[in-house]
Amino acid sequence: xxxxxxxxxxxxxxxxxxxxxxxxxxxxxxxxxxxxxxxxxxxxxxxxxxxxxxxxxxxxxxxxxxxxxxxxxxxxxxxxxxxxxxxxxxxxxxxxxxxxxxxxxxxxxxxxxxxxxxxxxxxxxxxxxxxxxxxxxxxxxxxxxxxxxxxxxxxxxxxxxxxxxxxxxxxxxxxxxxxxxxxxxxxxxxxxxxxxxxxxxxxxxxxxxxxxxxxxxxxxxxxxxxxxxxxxxxxxxxxxxxxxxxxxxxxxxxxxxxxxxxxxxxxxxxxxxxxxxxxxxxxxxxxxxxxxxxxxxxxxxxxxxxxxxxxxxxxxxxxxxxxxxxxxxxxxxxxxxxxxxxxxxxxxxxxxxxxxx
Amino acid sequence: xxxxxxxxxxxxxxxxxxxxxxxxxxxxxxxxxxxxxxxxxxxxxxxxxxxxxxxxxxxxxxxxxxxxxxxxxxxxxxxxxxxxxxxxxxxxxxxxxxxxxxxxxxxxxxxxxxxxxxxxxxxxxxxxxxxxxxxxxxxxxxxxxxxxxxxxxxxxxxxxxxxxxxxxxxxxxxxxxxxxxxxxxxxxxxxxxxxxxxxxxxxxxxxxxxxxxxxxxxxxxxxxxxxxxxxxxxxxxxxxxxxxxxxxxxxxxxxxxxxxxxxxxxxxxxxxxxxxxxxxxxxxxxxxxxxxxxxxxxxxxxxxxxxxxxxxxxxxxxxxxxxxxxxxxxxxxxxxxxxxxxxxxxxxxxxxxxxxx
Numbered sequence: 211x212x213x214x215x216x217x218x219x220x221x222x223x224x225x226x227x228x229x230x231x232x233x234x235x236x237x238x239x240x241x242x243x244x245x246x247x248x249x250x251x252x253x254x255x256x257x258x259x260x261x262x263x264x265x266x267x268x269x270x271x272x273x274x275x276x277x278x279x280x281x282x283x284x285x286x287x288x289x290x291x292x293x294x295x296x297x298x299x300x301x302x303x304x305x306x307x308x309x310x311x312x313x314x315x316x317x318x319x320x321x322x323x324x325x326x327x328x329x330x331x332x333x334x335x336x337x338x339x340x341x342x343x344x345x346x347x348x349x350x351x352x353x354x355x356x357x358x359x360x361x362x363x364x365x366x367x368x369x370x371x372x373x374x375x376x377x378x379x380x381x382x383x384x385x386x387x388x389x390x391x392x393x394x395x396x397x398x399x400x401x402x403x404x405x406x407x408x409x410x411x412x413x414x415x416x417x418x419x420x421x422x423x424x425x426x427x428x429x430x431x432x433x434x435x436x437x438x439x440x441x442x443x444x445x446x447x448x449x450x451x452x453x454x455x456x457x458x459x460x461x462x463x464x465x466x467x468x469x470x471x472x473x474x475x476x477x478x479x480x481x482x483x484x485x486x487x488x489x490x491x492x493x494x495x496x497x498x499x500x501x502x503x504x505x506x507x508x509x510x511x512x513x514x515x516x517x518x519x520x521x522x523x524x525x526x527x528x529x530x531x532x533x534x535x536x537x538x539x540x541x542x543x544x545x546x547x548x549x550x551x552x553x554x555x556x557x558x559x560x561x562x563x564x565x566x567x
Numbered sequence: 568x569x570x571x572x573x574x575x576x577x578x579x580x581x582x583x584x585x586x587x588x589x590x591x592x593x594x595x596x597x598x599x600x601x602x603x604x605x606x607x608x609x610x611x612x613x614x615x616x617x618x619x620x621x622x623x624x625x626x627x628x629x630x631x632x633x634x635x636x637x638x639x640x641x642x643x644x645x646x647x648x649x650x651x652x653x654x655x656x657x658x659x660x661x662x663x664x665x666x667x668x669x670x671x672x673x674x675x676x677x678x679x680x681x682x683x684x685x686x687x688x689x690x691x692x693x694x695x696x697x698x699x700x701x702x703x704x705x706x707x708x709x710x711x712x713x714x715x716x717x718x719x720x721x722x723x724x725x726x727x728x729x730x731x732x733x734x735x736x737x738x739x740x741x742x743x744x745x746x747x748x749x750x751x752x753x754x755x756x757x758x759x760x761x762x763x764x765x766x767x768x769x770x771x772x773x774x775x776x777x778x779x780x781x782x783x784x785x786x787x788x789x790x791x792x793x794x795x796x797x798x799x800x801x802x803x804x805x806x807x808x809x810x811x812x813x814x815x816x817x818x819x820x821x822x823x824x825x826x827x828x829x830x831x832x833x834x835x836x837x838x839x840x841x842x843x844x845x846x847x848x849x850x851x852x853x854x855x856x857x858x859x860x861x862x863x864x865x866x867x868x869x870x871x872x873x874x875x876x877x878x879x880x881x882x883x884x885x886x887x888x889x890x891x892x893x894x895x896x897x898x899x900x901x902x903x904x905x906x907x908x909x910x911x912x913x914x915x916x917x918x919x920x921x922x923x924x
Contacts, residue, residue: 374862374863374900375863376863376866376900376902379861379863379864379866380863380866380867383863383864383866383867383871383872383875384866384867384868384871423840425839425840426839426840426859426860426861426864426896427839427840427841427842427845428842428878428882429861430840462819462840464821464822465821465822465840465841465842482782482783482784483780483782483783483784483787483819483822484784484822485784485785485822488784502783503783504736504783504786505731506731506732506733506736506737506740507736507740507783509733509736509737509740509741510737510740510741511741514740514741515740518740521785525785539783543731543733545733
């Protein structure tokens with residue numbers, strides 16, 4: 211495949227800790243419900259999966275935030291649960307209750323019946339990646355993504371969102387062999403899935419370990435980090451001589467960042483509990499850092515939003531041999547005022563110039 | 568008041584990093600729904616507040632777990648929301664939805680109308696403390712407790728449980744002066760409340776900062792830690808020549824333990840994401856540590872429960888100049904099999920002897 215040359219590669223350069231003129235910014239879930247144009251497309255699509263499985267709709271919503279704000283990256287519109295859905299678990303979005311699986315993996319028989327899905331089942335994702343990449347015309351890079359093996363395992367085993375993670379943790383403590391079997395399959399599936407996104411045009415990829423942070427120290431390393439390492443080691447890292455950077459984000463993983471920095475990724479996502487300056491020291495600038503504003507700070511007034519952005523940029527400090535991609539520490543909330551997003555992007559671009567060059 | 572002499576002071580000694588023969592254990596929410604005898608008393612009381620506000624019932628359920636398991640401490644049966652209830656916010660427990668306030672604090676007028684409650688409104692708590700202390704007959708020490716100023720502030724402002732903390736965080740970012748006003752009142756109220764529990768017979772006290780961990784670095788120190796420091800500094804620390812140790816527990820606060828150890832407390836509660844050995848090094852044995860088993864590990868089989876207890880005791884290691892109180896990293900879950908609790912207590916008592924003396 212051949213795509214237009216990239217006009218703004220600041221995001222990709224920052225991930226590789228190369229010199230850039232300002233700190234790039236994108237926002238997790240930037241194509242989402244806080245935008246009225248997203249809600250309009252979502253209504254036309256009829257359902258969340260109708261949106262995610264249709265490359266035209268997925269392309270449309272992926273580009274919407276870029277038309278509003280001068281963001282430095284686009285991210286594929288999709289969901290981390292496409293992979294277990296392709297494994298045949300029967301994903302459903304129940305109104306007001308979030309995603310659920312019809313056939314969760316809750317006994318030895320269903321664990322043993324799991325297999326790496328046929329990528330043909332996920333062709334709609336790769337089609338969306340290629341279409342978005344074409345439609346971007348080189349404006350900014352396109353990020354592909356997947357859930358971490360442990361995080362998709364949570365949904366596969368619990369069958370739905372949970373507060374306690376009782377089923378997956380009971381399996382972990384009582385039958386670690388079964389959970390390792392699930393995670394091994396998930397790691398292979400995730401590697402194939404991300405490599406296919408890269409082949410289709412993704413210029414960077416991100417692993418979302420949304421739930422690794424609920425694990426005890428020791429178990430995190432064994433049941434989440436080890437499988438993310440396996441994925442990182444299996445990824446295509448260069449296409450046509452251009453590096454494909456990998457970002458790993460364990461929400462609530464601030465205690466483990468030295469270890470995460472060692473699994474072969476280029477950048478760490480951080481949530482807002484982590485001090486950016488301390489994090490840099492702890493990882494000794496071996497990786498770039500992405501984050502980490504509290505999404506709730508976008509509900510204050512514009513002056514407060516700008517002040518908070520400056521506080522975080524100050525905390526990262528002079529970039530030097532590091533690399534910083536500004537982001538939130540979690541997905542943007544659906545009631546966020548879009549004007550505050552505009553103020554945030556503006557402030558990050560303007561205020562950060564002093565920390566570069 | 569005069570009470571029976573203490574027969575088992577191992578918990579109090581461990582909190583003060585004094586020599587003990589084995590690692591003491593108690594469990595957060597040990598008097599709770601996982602025990603059928605608790606459910607029976609709760610049914611007779613008619614409602615949660617009917618239970619908490621009646622000293623006879625509160626005494627009965629507080630003692631129940633001690634009759635089953637050789638735990639090393641009792642903890643007052645109550646709720647952290649008694650304080651805002653006494654401020655007139657109208658606490659209600661709605662079936663299936665958890666606690667709610669009829670009159671949450673959501674605008675400047677209601678913030679300015681707040682005041683430190685009359686302790687007479689909380690006399691039922693102090694009566695329960697004295698009655699429990701008498702009924703304990705010196706078997707083990709009695710722990711009093713309160714929510715942290717920030718944590719009760721979350722409920723006061725949100726009006727109910729929340730995932731995003733949007734209202735309190737919006738106030739924090741947009742009108743920090745208002746939130747500081749609420750927290751200042753909460754800190755004074757909490758200090759008075761814990762001192763009255765100590766006067767009524769509590770032999771140690773614990774501050775539960777259940778939600779401080781949702782704050783960004785920087786804001787945690789300003790909006791949660793500073794007020795816990797104020798409480799610690801205002802507490803009665805000795806009664807009749809006997810020290811009253813103070814435990815501070817910020818769930819999700821593992822990144823900040825050096826700072827928490829500096830606010831004048833005797834011990835830190837830790838959740839299961841923290842490595843006990845690393846935590847000891849970080850606080851340089853200046854405080855004792857309490858924790859930190861994942862409550863979900865109690866859903867596995869007895870062998871797995873015992874193995875996990877040993878793993879954590881090993882991780883703390885030889886106690887030496889430190890101090891370790893075994894506990895969970897969060898309250899025990901309501902469906903926990905009581906037999907596994909018995910196995911846990913037995914394993915901690917037996918296996919820990921090698922680390923002492």
